[in-house]
Amino acid sequence: MSTLETAEHPEKLRRVAIDPVSRVEGHGKVTILLDDNNKVHQVRLHIVEFRGFEKFIQGRPYWEVPVMAPRLCGICPVSHHLAAAKAMDMIIGAERLTPTAEKIRRLMHYGQIMQSHALHFFHLCSPDLLFGFSSEVARRNIVGVAAEYPDIARQGVLLRKFGQEVIRITAGKRIHGTGAIPGGVNKALTREERDTLLADVYQMIAWSRDAVHLVRRLFEQNLEEYNAFGRFRAHQLSLVRADGAMDLYHGGLRARSMDGDILFDHFDYRHYWDVIFEDVKSWSYMKFPFLRSLGPERGWYRVGPLTRVANCDFIPTPFADKERCEFLAFDDGRAAGATLGFHWARMIEMLHAVECIKDLLHDDDILGDDLVTSGERAGRGVGVIEAPRGTLIHHYRVDENDLVIRANLIVSTTHNNQAMNEAVRQVAIQYLDGHEVTEALLNHIEVAIRAFDPCLSCATHALGKMPLEVELVDAEGSVVSRLAKSSDGSFSA
């Protein structure tokens, strides 16, 4: 970790704040402490709100959770909807969904990936990349992009619209839909709905390829700056399919060290607490997760598109896989380790999502009527999904009266907490240190944050760690007491 987390003598320093961080979702601010020579001594990204979802969901019936959880986040409601539904599948013993149910859920999820990635790139970030990080404030927004690059803005709006329509058709509403239920879905597609989407999907694939190539061109035009900007090394975590393929809906956990070595692979996410723990810092409501085997100082990691594209062995759709290979090879692999490489990887994933939508629309299972399944009732459910911003974990315990008694969420942005702080500290060193602070320089800090596509609203709502001791006391009390005594951060099982 860099040394800029805490200044030795903050009382002697000047404070500069970016408040609120804009063109991101939710509430965050950055504080920077500088001395008289503008040397940077401390940089922190604070998450300033606090909700309490995991507490107030307790006492609610389990089938309400997939409807309530999406209200954590209006950008990725489908991700919370599906992660909660997957957890509740376990509660009602639905070990394997019907083909129709799984494919409708996947369709919904790929629609979510597509609209979220399009929104983030075109509506929120493209002004920085197209106009430059120091461009004038008044122009740095989607309206400015529409004025100067009308085709790019229009394609962005229509790509997002298509993703939202996939969600509306599978979930009932564009935002906070209700298509997934414990054990399956409540609706398949009609032929008319399928044909409506099929009419546009090939245009969406073409525009998604254009978007990947646009980011590539931006990298080529700004090679040195983009590769160096906010660069840091991090361990990585994502789900992968059994054969190592990218799978955004389901898989096992793969962690890779910053040197590229596999730390664990195909780990069953139903026991995620064996590999992930969380830390608290006084200056943020968002917790700091870490890999238990490495401890809180060394075990922090990065999730999301950049991680997923590099961490999987291949992408199982042809256009996206070709782009993945070119991205990983670009400039001897340096772009794949760059913070701004997030944008490139995100567009590759958007292309993958549209390709998956196209394949699913050609699969008659999505027109089926076998929608729900169930089995032996269980007391605990864990649902994990690769949300647009990274690995999303939902974990619930449900009692014999069908009421939720415990809940824990670790959302994508929380996994990236330390990584985002590292990136902004690197940018502070690279661009601010020793200079008079200007609005343009401060925007550089925000450019680094935006690369992660943080969803600070999600992170706000999620209060973090499930009280594992309660679970383990029920099952294996001795393990708990050992964990509770650990104060040095070494949580080896």
Add this chain to the structure above:
Amino acid sequence: MAEPRKKLKLATATLAGCFGCHMSFLDIDEHLFELVEWVEFDRSPFTDIKQVGACDIGLIEGGLCNAENVHVLRDFRKHCKILVAVGACAINGGLPAQRNPIPLRAILDEVYLTEPGLAHGGIPNDPELPLPLNKVHPIHEVVKVDYFLPGCPPSGEAIWKFLTDLLAGREPTLDHTLIHYD
């Protein structure tokens, strides 16, 4: 819409909400390009303007969960001729207000202190963090609100109808289909 004359200033903010109303705002899709012929954005999560200036219309998503929300809301009321409560959270507190029956301290304790899965427990207390309110409040309890646009979220169609009515100088009306939810 007819040919625009003078652009009105529009500001938006999200307080204790999920950003879904802002997403629904973007669900006006291509109408966005029509809208910007009529309005100019001021402070909004979609721009980098951090302080709200004199505006004609202010859209507020979310209720009030901390001191900073109250400050931003009052600032918007002061600067906006027309202030609109958009969505369930601004109008009645919404999902975040479900914490209201539980003492705040009990939630903070459970999350940051009593969970042994934590490496270092402790309730975040840095002066940079705004003080949480004991309960989540709807915005009309603190400022005068001119219009309430219901829904979780209001659909893109409802938002577009509301804005086009307002911009054309008509009293906004939403027919049954735009306020029928399930």
